[in-house]
Amino acid sequence: MSSEVRFTDFKSDKQPTWCPGCGDFGTMNGMMKALANTGNDPDNTFVVAGIGCSGKIGTYMHSYALHGVHGRALPVGTGVKLANPDLEVMVAGGDGDGYSIGAGHFIHAVRRNVDMTYVVMDNRIYGLTKGQASPTSREDFETSTTPEGPKQPPVNPLALALSAGGSFIAQSFSTDAQRHTEIVQKAIEHDGFGFVNVFSPCVTFNDVDTYDYFRDSIVDLDETDHDPTDRESAKEKILDADKEYQGVLYQDEESVPYSDLHGLDSNMADIPDGAPEGAMDLVREFY
């Protein structure tokens, strides 16, 4: 179906159960459009998600998909992509899934640089468990589990990614459909690990990081003189605590993805009916 793929082909017939107005609708639409725009179709696309509101995405999209356990979506995506380089692998997660329970995997997925796309729906709160602080919640954000605020600084996912040697680091805002789609598309096209942190507001539990807040505070990098290949400029922007940026913060166009570095280019699902040719050499080694 490759030539006439439309983004709606990536839509399943299941209606999302996200709250009306949830930022995740826009985040997902942008992902589907970006997949279609880059010439993918549901049969060659594999979507992996973990747990939380973001985890539901595999149900609402139409593609090969695995909805796994909390925080482990990146390792699953890594296995899928290495085993079959022909697949377009997209991993989706939330700020809890990616930066808390899965934080260890995040850092290592970034440095492993497997050619896949990681979209984090960052709403700065735990939605599905009804409103607790997340790793990206503000220091003074009052929630049911942090009545006086977390009293610890939020995680800066972009800084984590940059320090771990990230080769593509971007941020978008789910409501800005065109820019968001464009940014995810760039992440897909990037040869390596494409990471996009998406501001995807929670209308039910987060009354601080709202649509209005982001709309008023976001600075689009395309309207600045930022050069995404300039790591120093990226560092400056990423560590700027006073601004919320949208766009590609950093891209290493020379980066070599894991599979290329390790010479992996074939589909590991293709195996012979018996032991592979040359298998007896494995035994002879032990003489």
Add this chain to the structure above:
Amino acid sequence: MPDDLNWAIGGEAGDGIDSTGKIFAQALSRAGRHVFTSKDFASRIRGGYTAYKIRSATDRVESVVDRLDILVALTERTIDENLDELHDDSVIIYDGERTEMEDIEIPGDMTGLSVPLQRLAEEAGGAIMQNIVALGAACEVTNFPIENLDSALEKKFGAKGESIVDNNKEAARKGQEFVADEFDHEFDYDLDTTDNDYVLLNGDQAIGMGAIAAGCRFYAGYPITPATDVMEYLTGRIEQFGGEVVQAEDELSAINMALGAARAGARSMTATSGPGIDLMTETFGLVATSETPLVIADVMRSGPSTGMPTKQEQGDLNMTLYGGHGEIPRFVVAPTNVAECFQKTVEAFNLAEKYQTPVFLLADLSMAVTEQTFEPETFDMDAVEIDRGKIVDDDEVEAWTDERDRFQPHFSTADGISPRALPGTENAAHMSTGLEHNALGRRTEDTDVRIEQVDKRNRKVQTAQEEEDWSPREYGNPDSNNLVISWGSNEGAMREALDYLEEDDIDVRFLSVPYIFPRPDLSDDIESADEVIVVECNANGQFADVLEHDALTRVKRVNKYNGVRFKADELAEEIKQKLQSEEVKA
């Protein structure tokens, strides 16, 4: 019982004990002798006592015994550590010129051979070869043709250049000549050689070899003793067959990467040990519920918690059998010797894909680090058959779609096994999830669908129970009223124990069980025997519990949990005592 020689080299970790022992084991194997090795090692890189032990005979040997004939002692402690196994005819080779060994006392009537290992090594080109001097000395003591050692040295040092090989050969000659010239002594040991060709390998290597033979192309793991050898074996080899080994950041990642690769259609595995299998537990249920074929090897060590990482135990049986929340259909396969580590690994991949479920390969430290000789045909690559189960191709998809043309990856079939479409298959895009789901793989809380899917998954196990052969292997006297049952690596020691028992006129029927779940129904065997003993390397008798439950009867138990595998003679004694005891029997 084989007319065997028990040899060991011991010293401090970092002294090259392991590689020296391996060279001698290889020399023996190349001379057509059977070899069975074991290791005493501590969980540290340098310092502390460590030893490499070899039992060797022209007949097959499959266990260790409480006897040490020749000991190369690089430290005084080595003698103390092995005092129980040394006997009056034992020969101890040591370097009496080293200050710390000057005042050494050779116990009892044993023969102490003071060989200037370090000095002779220096004469041959470097003190580093002192262990090789000792090997040369051992050759003289045992009248073992030193040419066999040469070929093992060539194999070990060949890559480092001819002069290194020659220096080592020279070092061995110096050790041999010193013993011949300086000691006017007839030794009781005379090692025969044969024309047989053997290969020498350990269980971890056999698991890795089995995985490649079975078409495994993806391995993700995190280093942990004693499973690391599986990963080290596959690294550098699996790539030659188009595969990849990934050292993950932790075990949680390792099993999930392996799961991802399996979803993509690769034959995929991970291997770990106690603490690692705990971390992986979360994902067991996801593997089973998403119906992903995955092989998970648990090379058991002494637990719980960090336990004794370098010691033997069969303590994780319950973990693999019951681990994980909820009820998880799974297979647990437990190879009983090094060769079976190969064969059962191949089988594990077939079971995983045929039944689309996790298969636990339950190995243990004793097998994993034990090098054993085998005829090369034992690892028969031509006999490897690959059964990928119900994978549907592009043309078959339509037969499994619903009225709206949606592929049903969890379709409830009569045998419980659903069609499986690998990503890339046209018009079969679908999701799988750890949530309870319907035939489409979509989340559901519908009570009827829940029951249908649970039953479907359990039905796979029933199908396997009926279709596969889960029989135990039988040894000893089939008509005996004394029944002994064991699983895992105890088989070798137990088989030899049968000989010892026979000497005492005790006959025993022995069943060695390589399948924990599904497993053979031994109820009739247990009920019809007068005495039933279950042998296992753990304190509480986890397999005995299972068998008692199956047969609704009580069995006697022989358990060992000091961290060391069973020895044949010791096992025979324990069984003798159990048979004579008045312990409870229903």
